[in-house]
Amino acid sequence: MATILYFGKLSSLFGALSEQAALPDGIADTEALRKWLDETRGFEGAxxxxxVRVAVNSEIVADPFPVADSDEVAFLPPVGGG
Structure with a gap:
């Protein structure tokens, strides 16, 4: 199972900091994963x-980047503050 991490406002929208998910057939890259999670987890486009940047196994990557069930994938929204 893939470990999916949500940071910042994304964790608030999801209601948790992380989840374990078996990637369905057809989810082979970050772009497809992003779309699937957005549609099935109630992110409503967020x-x-x-x-929103993506890191795979602690490395920031550009969409589309290959993902597998053994990966850790983190979604990183922009950081605000002052």
Missing amino acids: LMHNS
């Missing part, structure tokens, strides 16, 4: 913003 994961689709181009400002």
Whole structure:
């Protein structure tokens, strides 16, 4: 199972910091994973913003990047503050 991590406002929208998920057939890259999670986890488009970065196994990557069930995938929204 893949470990999916949600940071910042994404964890608030999801209601948890992380989840374990078996990737369905057809989910082979970060772009497909982003779409699947957005549609099935109630993010209502939040994961689709181009400002949300993705890290696979602690490395920031660009969509589409290959993913597998053994990976850790983190979704990182922009950081705010002042």
